[in-house]
Amino acid sequence: MNAIAKFVKYCSKRSRERRAVIFRSSFSLDEDTRILDLGSESGSSIKAVLEGTRVQPSNVYIADLDAEAVAKGSEEYGFVPVVIRESESLPFEDGFFDVVYCSSVIEHVTVRKEKVWSLYSGRSFRAESFKRQREFAQEIRRLGKQYFVQTPHRHFPIESHTWLPFIAWLPRWLLILVLRTTNLFWVKKTCPDWNLLNEAQMHELFNDAEILYEKTLGMTKSIMAVGSRSSQAVRNSVLTQ
Numbered sequence: 001m002n003a004i005a006k007f008v009k010y011c012s013k014r015s016r017e018r019r020a021v022i023f024r025s026s027f028s029l030d031e032d033t034r035i036l037d038l039g040s041e042s043g044s045s046i047k048a049v050l051e052g053t054r055v056q057p058s059n060v061y062i063a064d065l066d067a068e069a070v071a072k073g074s075e076e077y078g079f080v081p082v083v084i085r086e087s088e089s090l091p092f093e094d095g096f097f098d099v100v101y102c103s104s105v106i107e108h109v110t111v112r113k114e115k116v117w118s119l120y121s122g123r124s125f126r127a128e129s130f131k132r133q134r135e136f137a138q139e140i141r142r143l144g145k146q147y148f149v150q151t152p153h154r155h156f157p158i159e160s161h162t163w164l165p166f167i168a169w170l171p172r173w174l175l176i177l178v179l180r181t182t183n184l185f186w187v188k189k190t191c192p193d194w195n196l197l198n199e200a201q202m203h204e205l206f207n208d209a210e211i212l213y214e215k216t217l218g219m220t221k222s223i224m225a226v227g228s229r230s231s232q233a234v235r236n237s238v239l240t241q
Contacts, residue, residue: 012160015214015221019103020049022212023148026228027099029053036061036082036097036143039105043073046101061097063090086112092143100144104160106205107151107194109136116193122172129195137205141227149206149225150214154196156221163188168196199223 027033031054037046040062050060057078062070070081082090110129111119119125140147152160159168164182167175176192183189199220202211206225214222 015216016045016048018214019150019222019224020051022224022226023049023101024053026148026226027146029055029099031056032059033098034059034061034096036063036092036100037079038063038100038102038140038143039108040064040073040079041066041069043070043077043079045103046079047077049101089139090143094142095145097144098146100140100147100149102140102148103150104152106133106136106149107196109133110193110195113193116191117176120173120176125172126195130201133195133197134205141206141208144227146229147206147209147225147227149202149209150222151197151202152222153213153220154198156216156219159196161188161190161194162186197223 033055035046035055037043037060040046041064043062046060061080061082062073063082063084064070065084065086067083070083073079074081109132111125140149154168157165167178170178179190179192199211202223202225206227209225209227212224212226213220
């Protein structure tokens with residue numbers, strides 16, 4: 001299992017580095033650029049993404065449900081902490097941020113956490129989740145003049161939250177039963193709070209964005225919606241490993 005964990009972490013690191021290149025080449029970033037990392041945890045991801053740019057830590061806002069995580073990011077990196085309240089809009093005016101960055105977060109904007117393990121109907125889960133994901137996408141577009149949203153692809157064989165093959169293809173009732181078992185012994189434990197998206201859904205949520213694809217072994221590993229006004233924006237790009 002240690003070998004599996006090391007391999008997956010290596011692949012994840014490579015993927016994050018490629019996405020960082022896409023981000024830095026898609027936006028004009030300087031000392032005055034104001035950035036929101038939505039679903040930031042401690043902000044370590046956006047710190048790595050902005051490495052080598054002129055963006056000032058005091059202009060980077062990290063927003064998450066976890067108050068301790070954003071406080072840590074504020075202390076370690078000098079970012080501005082913002083605690084999110086579930087189902088509430090953030091207290092910023094329209095277009096307050098030059099760029100909203102949101103990586104591997106939108107798939108978790110689904111049903112309320114107390115329902116995650118008890119909602120066995122895949123149809124009900126997907127309908128309720130996509131409604132909330134639509135609202136989340138609208139909030140991203142409200143807050144940012146530009147944005148970068150990345151999410152794992154629904155049909156990639158290795159599911160990123162579990163590191164298990166083909167598990168995202170299971171019906172929801174069976175997925176829950178499998179996770180109750182694998183969480184007892186598997187190297188990667190998780191709860192089934194994710195509603196993975198495909199290309200058509202990302203187009204629907206971000207219809208004014210350029211949709212980019214990260215490829216691994218010829219398959220789409222993740223999808224990015226890049227709403228950029230910069231002349232440096234990447235056009236018709238495909239990320240390959």
